[in-house]
Each structure stands twice: as C-alpha cells, then as structure tokens.
Amino acid sequence: MSVEFRDYYEILGVPRDADEAAIKKAFRKLARVHHPDVASDKAGAEEKFKEINEAYEVLGDPEKRKRYDTLGASWNQPGGMPPDSGGWGGGAPGEGFEFEFGGTGFSDFFERYFGGGMGGGGFARGGGSFRGAAGPSRGQDIEGDLMVTLPEAMTGSVRTISLRRMDPRTGQTSLEEVQVRIPAGIREGQRLRVPGHGAAGSGGGGAGDLYLRVRLAADPDFRVRGHDLYLDLALAPWDAVLGTTAAIRLPGGKSVQLKVPAGSRTGDQLRLKGYGLPKKAAPGDLYVVLAIDAPPRVTHEERELWERLREVSKFQPGKG
Known part of the structure; x- marks a missing residue:
C-alpha cells in the first residue's frame, strides 16, 4: 500500500x-x-x-x-x-x-x-499457538x-x-x-x-x-502528569502583590474562578481539587503554576509610580 x-x-x-x-x-x-x-x-x-x-x-x-x-x-x-x-x-x-x-x-x-x-x-x-501445517493456528x-x-x-x-x-x-x-x-x-x-x-x-x-x-495529544496549555493537570498562569506584578481572581479555562471549554492570594510568587502552585483526569477512586487535580510577568514597556505616569514605589517600599528581595 x-x-x-x-x-x-x-x-x-x-x-x-x-x-x-x-x-x-x-x-x-x-x-x-x-x-x-x-x-x-x-x-x-x-x-x-x-x-x-x-x-x-x-x-x-x-x-x-x-x-x-x-x-x-x-x-x-x-x-x-x-x-x-x-x-x-x-x-x-x-x-x-x-x-x-x-x-x-x-x-x-x-x-x-x-x-x-x-x-x-x-x-x-x-x-497464538501453532499446531503444524494442518492444524489450526x-x-x-x-x-x-x-x-x-x-x-x-x-x-x-x-x-x-x-x-x-x-x-x-x-x-x-x-x-x-x-x-x-x-x-x-x-x-x-x-x-x-x-x-x-x-x-x-x-x-x-x-x-x-x-x-x-x-x-x-500535546496540549498548548495543559501538561499531564498521571491524573493531574498543570497549567501556567502569568500574573501582573500588582496582582501578585495585592491578590486577584482569575478565570481558568478547563479542558472542554468551561472555566472556573481561581482566587490568587496576595503575596503570590513565581513558582507557587494553586490546587483546584478534582479538576484533573477522572479515575475510579477520586479524580486528579489541576495545579495552576504562577509566574509574575513584568510589562515590557511603561508610560511616563507608570514609570513615576514604579519609582515612587521603589522609594517607599521596604521589601528586600531574597529576604521575604
């Protein structure tokens, strides 16, 4: 053929x-x-x-x-x-x-x-078993x-x-x-x-x-590990600091609301219980992996606000 x-x-x-x-x-x-x-x-x-x-x-x-x-x-x-x-x-x-x-x-x-x-x-x-030329196989x-x-x-x-x-x-x-x-x-x-x-x-x-x-089939958004699913979620810096609610699209097209707590960091995983692949005992879970995404460009007004935040903030990276 x-x-x-x-x-x-x-x-x-x-x-x-x-x-x-x-x-x-x-x-x-x-x-x-x-x-x-x-x-x-x-x-x-x-x-x-x-x-x-x-x-x-x-x-x-x-x-x-x-x-x-x-x-x-x-x-x-x-x-x-x-x-x-x-x-x-x-x-x-x-x-x-x-x-x-x-x-x-x-x-x-x-x-x-x-x-x-x-x-x-x-x-x-x-x-199968073979029983010789004359026998069934x-x-x-x-x-x-x-x-x-x-x-x-x-x-x-x-x-x-x-x-x-x-x-x-x-x-x-x-x-x-x-x-x-x-x-x-x-x-x-x-x-x-x-x-x-x-x-x-x-x-x-x-x-x-x-x-x-x-x-x-490879999915452009979800990764499968056993019965669990993993999804990356990009966050604006202010949403990571202040907290937010994000709409998470599920396989099949539906969505669910996810509460992102204040003070979230890149690499944090938020668990949505039971939204993974089905299985007999209990379905797997969906883990949303957070990543803080900084804006590539800012306006003059935004830059002034960021500079002011840098002046007043007492946050020291790496020290919590």
Whole structure:
C-alpha cells in the first residue's frame, strides 16, 4: 500500500533549521488556533489539531526529528515516498498481509516510521499457538497508535476506526470498521484491546486481536502528569502583590474562578481539587503554576509610580 510523505516542517510553518524553541512556539500558536475547544468548525479543527500534533510529535523529539531528516532524498518532495528506514516494512510477519488504519489521528506515514507498529499502522506481535501445517493456528495480533485529545481523555469518547487489509499475493483488499470506546481518564501508554479484529487465523484458528496504544495529544496549555493537570498562569506584578481572581479555562471549554492570594510568587502552585483526569477512586487535580510577568514597556505616569514605589517600599528581595 502506498504511503504519502508528510512535510512536518511545512505543517508547522517552520524552516528545516528551526531550533526547538521555534518549533514549540509554532506548535503552540497553531494548536491554540485549531484547538477543538475554541474553533467554530469542530470537525475540521479536530483533524487539523491532530495533524499539527503529529508534526510536533516528530519534530519536537530530537531522535525522531533526526530519523525524519535522514529518511531519504525525497523527503521534501510532496507526495513522494521515502525509502524504508532501518528495514521497516509492511505487513504481519509470516502472513504477507499489510494493514492501514483510519480514524486513529495518525497518518499511515507516521505509523510506518514513528509509530508503535510497522507497516502502515499494523504490526503483528507474537500471537497464538501453532499446531503444524494442518492444524489450526490463531491469527497474529495487530498494534497501532491512537491519538487521544485531552478533552477526550477527560470525558471519554467513541471513535470509529477503519482497518484496511491487503493480501499482496492476490491484490485483494477488505475494509472493516469498528467502534472503539475511549474511557474517561485514559492515560498515555495504555492499550485498548479490540478482540477478534487482528489478522485472520488459519486452519480453523481464531482471529488475533487489535491493540491500540494511546498517545495523548500535546496540549498548548495543559501538561499531564498521571491524573493531574498543570497549567501556567502569568500574573501582573500588582496582582501578585495585592491578590486577584482569575478565570481558568478547563479542558472542554468551561472555566472556573481561581482566587490568587496576595503575596503570590513565581513558582507557587494553586490546587483546584478534582479538576484533573477522572479515575475510579477520586479524580486528579489541576495545579495552576504562577509566574509574575513584568510589562515590557511603561508610560511616563507608570514609570513615576514604579519609582515612587521603589522609594517607599521596604521589601528586600531574597529576604521575604
């Protein structure tokens, strides 16, 4: 099955020699514009958001970026197909079948070169007992990656996954669709098992299973640690000194009011209990990490006020 090359630099709008900071900045800018929480066209934004995430998944990782940059001379030819890297190839070992996924959030290009499996999204992992040429044998298991956005991880969702199989010996293809339930509170690295949707068995043996490994999409604002979420909040100096109330946007688009106490400092963490990822015992928490942000420019009047404050203040940095 042909796999179309993806130009991740073009997707993020950065040059090939962009440094890590420029790549991260470009990702966050684009991700905020196309985030499903804020975009009017939810379906279109979700696809674009996942495309941006895929590009950042590769270019934001030094090892994956190096592998991407050395795929071959055709890397910058849109629609071209780079040569296989490191002997990676399509299909399930010993079966000759190739697999392509749809609806996982990752392109076949990503799955072939950077995913958890091999061969356009399908990878046979061990599977079943073999009883000789005449006996029944269980089909191989197939594994692929599944991109899950933070809102999906918060509330759970159902995803339609398509699986196309091709037997290169006959040229015949088959397409099946399966509904995959993504439970609320799912975490990075978890595997979802879809029984009986792996490679077909032989000699009367049962089919293998399909396993989808969860890859949480990078969010431009939130960081995920276990079931807890972390969010940076920039504060004006006067709000840090005097205290304030800030509206905190939650995954999914809703917001909650957070009281910032007077005398807050950079690095302080304010806990919003129960606003993290769901889990059986109790949901995780949301930690808001404070950072004081000074204005880059001030008016003449503002400068006079700051100078007056410096004259009258008895505060000594580093001494509380």
